[in-house]
Amino acid sequence: MIKGISWQRPGRITDLALNSLTSISLTPNRVHVWRLLLDQETLPVDSLKDVLSEKEIERAGKFYFKHDQRRYIISRALLRKLLASYSGAGPQELSFSRGAHGKPYLDNCNGLAFNLSHAGSWALIAVAKGRDIGVDVEWLQSRTQDRIETIIKRFYTPEEREFLESLDREERTKFFYTFWVQKGALVKALGENLPALIQRINVLGLGEEGFLYTDQGGNFRTSCKPLEPGSGKLWSLNNFKVAAEYTAAVCVEGKRPEFSFRQLEG
Numbered sequence: 001m002i003k004g005i006s007w008q009r010p011g012r013i014t015d016l017a018l019n020s021l022t023s024i025s026l027t028p029n030r031v032h033v034w035r036l037l038l039d040q041e042t043l044p045v046d047s048l049k050d051v052l053s054e055k056e057i058e059r060a061g062k063f064y065f066k067h068d069q070r071r072y073i074i075s076r077a078l079l080r081k082l083l084a085s086y087s088g089a090g091p092q093e094l095s096f097s098r099g100a101h102g103k104p105y106l107d108n109c110n111g112l113a114f115n116l117s118h119a120g121s122w123a124l125i126a127v128a129k130g131r132d133i134g135v136d137v138e139w140l141q142s143r144t145q146d147r148i149e150t151i152i153k154r155f156y157t158p159e160e161r162e163f164l165e166s167l168d169r170e171e172r173t174k175f176f177y178t179f180w181v182q183k184g185a186l187v188k189a190l191g192e193n194l195p196a197l198i199q200r201i202n203v204l205g206l207g208e209e210g211f212l213y214t215d216q217g218g219n220f221r222t223s224c225k226p227l228e229p230g231s232g233k234l235w236s237l238n239n240f241k242v243a244a245e246y247t248a249a250v251c252v253e254g255k256r257p258e259f260s261f262r263q264l265e266g
Contacts, residue, residue, distance in 0.1 A: 002209065002238050002239070002240040002259060005240060005241070005261050006261065007035065007261050007262065007263040008260070008261065008262045008263070009262070009263050009264075009265060010262055010264075012264060012265045023085065023088065024082075024085045024086050026086060026112075026127060026128070026129045027129060028111075028128075028129045028130040028131065028257075029257050029258060030129075030257055030258045030259075030260060031126060031127070031128045031133065031250065031252055031257045031258070031259050031260070032126070032127045032128075032259075032260050032262060033124060033125070033126050033127075033135065033240075033250060033259060033260070033261050033262070034078075034082060034124065034125045034126075034127070034262050034263070034264060035122060035123065035124050035242060035243075035261070035262075035263050035264075036074070036075075036078055036122070036123045036263070036264045037121055037122060038070070038071045038074050038075060038118065038121050038122065038123050039067070039071075039121045040265075043074055045070055045073055045074065048073060048074055048077035048078075049073050049077065051077050051080050051081065051091040051092050052073065052076055052077060052080070053092075056076050059072070060072050060073050060076075071118065071121075071123070074123070075116060075118050075123040077091075078123060078125065078264065079114070079116050079125055080092070080094055082114075082125055082127065083106060083112070083114060083127075086112055086127060087106070087109065087110070087112060094106060094107075095107040095108070099191045100191075101191055101192055102191075103188065103191030104116075111129050111130040112127065112128075112129060113127070113128045113129070113130075113131060113132055113133050114126065114127045114128075114133065115133050115134045115135045115188050115189070116135075117135050117136050117137045117184075117188070117248070118137065119137045119138050119139045119142060119246065120139035120142065120246070121139075122137060122139075122242055122243060122246055124137045124242065124248060126250050128252060128253075128257070131252060131253035131254050132189045132190070132191070132252075132253040133189055133250070133251065133252050133253070134184070134185045134186060134187065134188030134189030134190070134250070134251045135185055135188065135248065135249070135250045135251075136180075136181040136182075136184030136185040136188060136248060136249055137181065137242055137246060137247070137248040138177050138180060138181050138184075138246065138247055138248070139245060139246055140173075140177055140245045140246065140247060141245060145169070145173070148172075148173060148176050151176075151180070152164060152176060154199075155183070155195075155198045155199055156179065156199075157199065157200075157201075157202040157204070159202055159204050160179060160202060160203070160204050163175070163204055164176065177247050178239060178247065178249075179203050179204075181239065181247055181248055181249040182203045182206065182237055182239065182249045182251075183198050183201050183203060184249070185237060185248075185249040185250055185251035186201060186212060186220075186235060186237060186251045187201070188251070189235065189251040189252070189253065200220060201220045202220065202222070203222065203237075204222075205222040206222045206237060209237075209238045209239065210222060210223065210237060211223045211234055211235065211236055211237065211256075212234075212235045212237055212251075213233060213234045213235065214233045233253070234253070234254055234255065235251055235252070235253060235254075236251070236252045236253075236254065236255060236256040236257070237249060237250075237251045238250055238251075238256065238259075240261075
């Protein structure tokens with residue numbers, strides 16, 4: 001768990017790619033994690049919609065509930081404005097492609113990597129330079145207990161299931177979400193297919209801060225410290241708290257970077 005987080009407040013979302021936040025620098029040994037409360041009434045949804053692509057606007061129109069449509073527009077606009085501030089391009093000029101399993105990446109990005117996650121009222125965007133990254137956030141009230149049990153049976157390893165079965169209901173739910181965001185962040189960093197991969201990820205020995213690496217057989221192993229060169233591909237995985245009733249994890253390729261946590265206002 002990354003403790004003692006201080007969320008810096010460098011400005012408003014409307015400042016991005018316009019004024020004081022026009023240029024944001026990032027080095028390979030640092031990772032920026034941004035959060036935005038999506039349900040702020042002061043957010044200018046109509047003007048934010050102007051930076052979206054035609055496909056994004058079309059997708060926004062397919063949401064049945066207005067609040068889901070609004071959250072999608074805001075989170076996509078935030079992503080475009082943030083990446084524009086890092087890359088120096090205009091928000092509408094950015095071009096995205098997708099990997100084999102749907103992970104989005106920025107064309108002509110000069111090593112800039114990003115990942116977006118949103119749950120309930122919060123959106124998170126993690127940005128790195130020169131290494132893959134994934135972030136996952138969950139609202140702790142988003143699933144019924146029956147749904148939690150179904151996910152545990154389907155996606156958790158035998159060792160993880162045995163551990164969870166030894167806990168009371170409250171602790172079981174807590175660790176379910178801790179494990180789930182860890183698995184989600186790693187899968188998103190890898191850009192792989194979720195059902196095929198997530199059952200092979202055992203995070204039981206990881207705690208809330210540690211390392212995973214892939215061995216020659218493609219299996220995931222946990223470690224409390226970075227490994228020697230040649231041991232396998234290394235991933236740094238860290239949990240952190242976003243807000244009350246929310247939990248999240250960020251996964252970064254390689255050794256643990258220095259984290260900077262930032263919040264945008266409406």
